[in-house]
Amino acid sequence: MAAKSVIPFGPQHPVLPEPIHLDLVMEDEHVVEAIPSIGFVHRGLEKLVEKKDFQEMVYVAERICGICSLGHGLGYCDAVEHLMDLEIPERAKFLRVIWSEMSRIHSHLLWLGLLADAFGFESLHMQAWRIREQVLDMFEESTGGRVIFSVMKIGGQRRDVPQDMLKSFLERFERMEEEVKVIARTFMDDAAVQSRLKGIGVLSADQAEALGCTGPFLRASGVARDIRSTGYSAYGDVHVEPITGTVGDSYARCDVRIREIFQSFEIIREAVGKIPEGPVEVPVKGFPSGEYMTRIEQPRGEALYYVKANGKKFIERMRVRTPTFANLPGLVEMLKGCELADVPILILTIDPCISCTER
Amino acid sequence: MKVSQSPWILHYDGSSCNGCDIEVLASMMPHFDVERFGVINTGNPKHADILLLTGSINAQTAPVVRQLYKQMPDPKVVMACGICACDGGIFKDCYNVMGGVDKFIPVDIYVPGCAVRPEALIEGVKKAIAILDEKKEKMKIAMKQGYCTVDYGRLAVHTTAEDYDAQVQSDAEPTEETEETAGEEKAQ
Numbered sequence: 001m002a003a004k005s006v007i008p009f010g011p012q013h014p015v016l017p018e019p020i021h022l023d024l025v026m027e028d029e030h031v032v033e034a035i036p037s038i039g040f041v042h043r044g045l046e047k048l049v050e051k052k053d054f055q056e057m058v059y060v061a062e063r064i065c066g067i068c069s070l071g072h073g074l075g076y077c078d079a080v081e082h083l084m085d086l087e088i089p090e091r092a093k094f095l096r097v098i099w100s101e102m103s104r105i106h107s108h109l110l111w112l113g114l115l116a117d118a119f120g121f122e123s124l125h126m127q128a129w130r131i132r133e134q135v136l137d138m139f140e141e142s143t144g145g146r147v148i149f150s151v152m153k154i155g156g157q158r159r160d161v162p163q164d165m166l167k168s169f170l171e172r173f174e175r176m177e178e179e180v181k182v183i184a185r186t187f188m189d190d191a192a193v194q195s196r197l198k199g200i201g202v203l204s205a206d207q208a209e210a211l212g213c214t215g216p217f218l219r220a221s222g223v224a225r226d227i228r229s230t231g232y233s234a235y236g237d238v239h240v241e242p243i244t245g246t247v248g249d250s251y252a253r254c255d256v257r258i259r260e261i262f263q264s265f266e267i268i269r270e271a272v273g274k275i276p277e278g279p280v281e282v283p284v285k286g287f288p289s290g291e292y293m294t295r296i297e298q299p300r301g302e303a304l305y306y307v308k309a310n311g312k313k314f315i316e317r318m319r320v321r322t323p324t325f326a327n328l329p330g331l332v333e334m335l336k337g338c339e340l341a342d343v344p345i346l347i348l349t350i351d352p353c354i355s356c357t358e359r
Numbered sequence: 360m361k362v363s364q365s366p367w368i369l370h371y372d373g374s375s376c377n378g379c380d381i382e383v384l385a386s387m388m389p390h391f392d393v394e395r396f397g398v399i400n401t402g403n404p405k406h407a408d409i410l411l412l413t414g415s416i417n418a419q420t421a422p423v424v425r426q427l428y429k430q431m432p433d434p435k436v437v438m439a440c441g442i443c444a445c446d447g448g449i450f451k452d453c454y455n456v457m458g459g460v461d462k463f464i465p466v467d468i469y470v471p472g473c474a475v476r477p478e479a480l481i482e483g484v485k486k487a488i489a490i491l492d493e494k495k496e497k498m499k500i501a502m503k504q505g506y507c508t509v510d511y512g513r514l515a516v517h518t519t520a521e522d523y524d525a526q527v528q529s530d531a532e533p534t535e536e537t538e539e540t541a542g543e544e545k546a547q
Contacts, residue, residue, distance in 0.1 A: 011420070011423055012371050012402075012404075012423060012427060013402065015402075017370075017372065017377075017380050017381070017384060018372045018377060018380065019371070019372055019373075019420060019423070039417075039419045040372075040374065040417070040419050040420045040423070041372065041374045041375070041414070041417075041420070042374065042417060042419070042455050043374055043415070043417065043450045043453045043455055043456050044453045044454045044455040044456070045450060045453055047453065047454060048450075048452060048453060051452045052452075059449060060449060063376045063378070063449055063450075063473075064376065065376055065377050065378075066375075066376045066377035066378020066379065066380065066381055066382075066474055067377055067378075067381060069376075069378065110381065113388075126388060126389050129384070129385065129388035129389070129390075130388060130389040130390060133385070133388070133389075133390040136385075145474075146382070146474065146476065147378040147381060147382060147474045148376075148378050148473060148474050353377065354372075354377075355372075355375065355376050355377040356377075
């Protein structure tokens with residue numbers, strides 16, 4: 001039995017785009033325990049509700065995280081709209097679905113790139129990010145921003161997307177789908193990639209559920225839970241089937257995310273086919289009051305938004321619970337018994353978003 | 360554009376929302392490709408010429424930033440990327456935000472934007488190369504005049520005699536925060 005030693009991991013580490021710190025208690029090459037410490041990105045933006053009114057808070061909510069920016073705006077707006085009894089137009093709802101799915105595609109492609117980088121496949125990393133740029137171009141054309149869009153507002157959408165632009169998006173998505181298929185083959189079939197992912201960091205369905213994991217991380221373990229099937233926004237009108245894996249290892253997580261990219265293409269196609277004509281916003285009068293909790297499915301899993309207001313210009317309390325926060329206990333469990341060389345990959349497989357977690 | 364050298368970049372997220380960070384990474388990727396100027400994203404502060412910081416820096420991340428800055432060899436350039444790194448941006452009023460990188464370390468280039476656009480970043484890197492050249496020239500002169508110290512195993516250069524004295528004094532009394540994080544950084 002070798003002596004235990006502690007290796008600090010992070011906050012600045014080549015594999016991490018964001019700062020998180022882990023104390024890895026090691027016994028030879030194996031991790032016995034991982035102790036995370038967070039707080040490097042904590043800004044305290046929930047308290048900003050005291051200084052910014054409920055309309056301005058949309059901008060703050062969108063800046064909880066730069067990757068799932070659109071979803072955060074959606075969640076916050078959805079909660080406030082419920083408080084104010086606003087029924088937003090159908091077209092706005094469908095646009096929210098289309099943009100959410102575009103976010104999911106770009107987020108998953110980003111993750112695939114980072115994963116490829118973590119297992120040392122540089123050209124695959126570059127390819128994934130090259131394909132992702134096309135989604136950002138479409139975002140820029142339709143919303144005006146590449147990563148932070150500021151297109152959500154209380155009561156609908158800040159701008160409409162012309163029908164012919166949506167049609168042109170479909171053609172471009174079709175080309176993109178072919179490109180994603182090519183890199184997906186490498187991720188799924190390449191022997192070297194498989195040897196880095198298969199059987200690494202296995203989390204059973206019971207464990208994942210008991211630890212409260214969410215999103216593709218949970219679904220890869222075989223639990224079919226997807227908040228999109230509750231039908232918020234216009235998700236009730238499109239076909240959403242939760243995509244699950246069985247094994248619950250890193251390979252299954254990669255597989256689930258790749259299949260989710262293709263599912264998102266399908267959902268966008270369906271939504272563009274069904275989107276009705278009409279306005280994209282309703283006028284907002286008065287101030288919100290009461291409390292409401294809304295759940296949406298972010299690329300990383302379930303995110304929860306709680307808003308409490310008392311009929312004043314400034315809302316009383318906003319609370320966000322983000323998917324990475326829910327997935328951290330799963331990560332700590334998964335790291336026990338793994339090899340040191342696999343730690344970066346395991347951290348990446350939960351698709352960590354530290355900015356969301358720490359707000 | 361004349362590129363006199365290929366600077367390597369060290370990127371650190373000092374409590375940003377991630378938007379600028381993915382744009383920093385996106386500018387390294389095939390679409391924008393700053394690698395055509397020889398710019399490489401390195402994880403090691405001792406290999407880096409440009410420190411690329413995003414976010415408005417909070418109490419916990421400040422010692423890390425200071426440590427990274429100290430570990431980088433001269434000549435070095437600091438780039439504050441995004442409006443948060445420049446002055447705090449939308450989070451300026453938050454309780455855990457210090458409001459800008461320049462509260463802790465000297466900043467050479469400010470690249471605003473929320474999120475910062477890759478085109479702006481590339482322009483910033485271009486300017487950083489010019490500043491690096493300038494600093495290198497100053498360093499050569501200073502070395503001739505002999506205002507140099509060897510500090511933590513690296514060469515530190517001071518352009519004037521007063522600057523040299525001030526540096527020697529500040530090195531004699533290291534702050535508590537930097538000592539705490541020294542172990543963490545070395546282990547990587």
